[in-house]
Amino acid sequence: MSWLTKTLSSSIGKKVLMAITGLFLCSFLIIHLMGNLQLFKDDGGYAFNTYTVFMTTNPLIKTVSYVLYFSILFHAVWGIYLEYQNKKARPQGYAMSKNQGSLASRNMAILGTIIFVYIAVHLGDFWYEYKFGHLPYVTYTESLSTGEVTAIETLPDSYTQEVKMLETFNEAEGTKSITVKDLYVEAEEAFSKPLLVIFYVISMVVLGFHLLHGFQSGFQTLGLNHPKYNPLIKKVGIWVFAILIPFAFAVIPVYFLIK
Amino acid sequence: MDLKLKVWRQKNAEDKGGLVEYQLNDIEGHMSFLEMMDILNEQLISEGQEPVSFDHDCREGICGACSMHINGEPHGPDAGTTTCQLHMRKFNDGDTIFIEPFRAKAFPVIKDLVVDRSAFDRIQHAGGYISVNTSGNTQDANSIPVPKVNADKAFDAATCIGCGACVAACKNASAMLFVSAKVSQFALLPQGEVEAKDRALNMVKQMDAEGFGNCTNTGACEAECPKGISLENIARLNREYLSASVTTDH
Ligand code: SF4
Ligand code: FES
Numbered sequence: 001m002s003w004l005t006k007t008l009s010s011s012i013g014k015k016v017l018m019a020i021t022g023l024f025l026c027s028f029l030i031i032h033l034m035g036n037l038q039l040f041k042d043d044g045g046y047a048f049n050t051y052t053v054f055m056t057t058n059p060l061i062k063t064v065s066y067v068l069y070f071s072i073l074f075h076a077v078w079g080i081y082l083e084y085q086n087k088k089a090r091p092q093g094y095a096m097s098k099n100q101g102s103l104a105s106r107n108m109a110i111l112g113t114i115i116f117v118y119i120a121v122h123l124g125d126f127w128y129e130y131k132f133g134h135l136p137y138v139t140y141t142e143s144l145s146t147g148e149v150t151a152i153e154t155l156p157d158s159y160t161q162e163v164k165m166l167e168t169f170n171e172a173e174g175t176k177s178i179t180v181k182d183l184y185v186e187a188e189e190a191f192s193k194p195l196l197v198i199f200y201v202i203s204m205v206v207l208g209f210h211l212l213h214g215f216q217s218g219f220q221t222l223g224l225n226h227p228k229y230n231p232l233i234k235k236v237g238i239w240v241f242a243i244l245i246p247f248a249f250a251v252i253p254v255y256f257l258i259k
Numbered sequence: 260m261d262l263k264l265k266v267w268r269q270k271n272a273e274d275k276g277g278l279v280e281y282q283l284n285d286i287e288g289h290m291s292f293l294e295m296m297d298i299l300n301e302q303l304i305s306e307g308q309e310p311v312s313f314d315h316d317c318r319e320g321i322c323g324a325c326s327m328h329i330n331g332e333p334h335g336p337d338a339g340t341t342t343c344q345l346h347m348r349k350f351n352d353g354d355t356i357f358i359e360p361f362r363a364k365a366f367p368v369i370k371d372l373v374v375d376r377s378a379f380d381r382i383q384h385a386g387g388y389i390s391v392n393t394s395g396n397t398q399d400a401n402s403i404p405v406p407k408v409n410a411d412k413a414f415d416a417a418t419c420i421g422c423g424a425c426v427a428a429c430k431n432a433s434a435m436l437f438v439s440a441k442v443s444q445f446a447l448l449p450q451g452e453v454e455a456k457d458r459a460l461n462m463v464k465q466m467d468a469e470g471f472g473n474c475t476n477t478g479a480c481e482a483e484c485p486k487g488i489s490l491e492n493i494a495r496l497n498r499e500y501l502s503a504s505v506t507t508d509h
Contacts, residue, residue: 007504010463011433011473012497082473086431089364089472095265095278096357098331100428101477108475217476223501225494 045184191256288348323420333424425480431472
């Protein structure tokens with residue numbers, strides 16, 4: 001066995017893999033949230049739809065997104081495997097147990113499984129629809145001088161699904177027209193279903209609990225524990241990753257539902 | 260006080276075992292938990308029954324021999340206390356007390372409340388020591404300067420008595436707190452630095468081989484440790500192990 005496989009297959013190494021993939025997924029949440037905030041712009045989805053094109057065509061982002069898909073799968077499968085091993089380490093339980101440790105820390109596998117199901121549903125709703133489904137197309141006509149969007153026009157249903165973005169210029173009128181797939185309207189449609197919105201909101205609460213333990217636990221596993229910066233890690237874990245980010249995500253479907 | 264005890268009885272490693280109920284009367288609050296167990300055993304012997312087997316040695320909280328999972332917690336309800344130092348005044352008249360052995364695959368039950376904790380000994384043998392020449396020219400330890408902070412942290416880590424309560428409390432039956440204390444007490448001192456890398460690698464290897472679970476940083480160990488060993492040590496063990504993995508020649 002090489003030193004690397006030996007290290008990574010030790011109990012500490014296995015945890016390091018969980019920590020690295022987990023913290024990487026945390027960093028993704030920030031990017032994803034920043035992109036999604038454009039859904040709140042009242043521009044008929046112009047900013048959001050053009051941003052979607054950028055995210056699905058930029059080669060660097062595409063590469064990172066494959067790393068991301070892999071990390072999600074790995075973190076989930078590896079987590080289940082570790083949970084299985086940990087269950088095996090105590091074949092016979094106690095008749096009575098006080099269960100020390102936070103509620104979140106004791107239920108990471110269950111919380112993680114719910115999040116995994118959520119990710120599958122979420123990807124089915126948007127990623128799959130965008131790539132393989134049948135989305136309507138929309139054309140935004142933007143004034144070249146003011147940058148103002150002057151017209152929004154939905155294209156007929158029969159329009160091809162191959163095209164990601166089409167840009168045409170009209171010199172005479174001084175306008176630029178951009179035709180893109182309308183993922184914004186897809187979001188509007190999906191979040192008009194109350195049951196789906198409830199599922200999304202619950203999933204975000206679950207995500208918050210998972211990160212309440214997960215974020216700071218990742219640092220501890222990597223050996224990053226110091227009286228000077230521990231309080232900061234704890235605070236960021238609680239306020240940013242367990243509360244703020246899941247809350248902001250949860251607001252999106254609710255916003256569309258009541259809009 | 261009068262108590263109802265539910266004690267785990269198991270004839271040997273193969274026996275299935277189960278909780279057996281005993282009634283014990285006139286227990287004094289100033290008795291230790293082990294003295295209460297002694298009285299139970301005297302009662303059992305006088306009734307012609309097999310006494311309950313349990314581990315103990317120093318009965319002053321320093322050897323780590325006593326164990327027992329009492330009312331859902333290793334070493335019982337009092338924080339920072341071993342079973343032998345637990346007083347019966349922590350319980351009330353009429354209480355029911357669950358008394359179970361420490362549970363882990365790596366700590367198999369030998370009999371009743373006695374579990375085999377020799378896995379800890381094997382982990383210690385794998386690296387929980389320093390090699391010192393004792394042929395008569397041993398250097399006085401105090402002649403090597405040690406920063407006060409490190410000396411204090413090493414001392415705190417060295418107070419681990421190897422009782423195994425951390426394993427018993429952990430939902431994963433992980434031995435990380437114990438191993439991290441044993442690694443830390445040396446890693447922080449110049450005398451321990453020489454073998455620090457191999458120590459971390461070998462002790463973790465032995466810990467994994469014994470079948471303890473993987474640490475998920477729940478902190479149950481720290482909460483139940485009778486000596487208050489800090490989670491900071493686990494982070495240090497992670498650092499020591501990872502840096503040793505990437506810097507040793509083997
Ligand atoms: S770390 Fe604490 S609980 Fe674990 S063996 Fe040492 S003294 Fe006992
Ligand atoms: S008997 Fe020695 S610590 Fe309890």
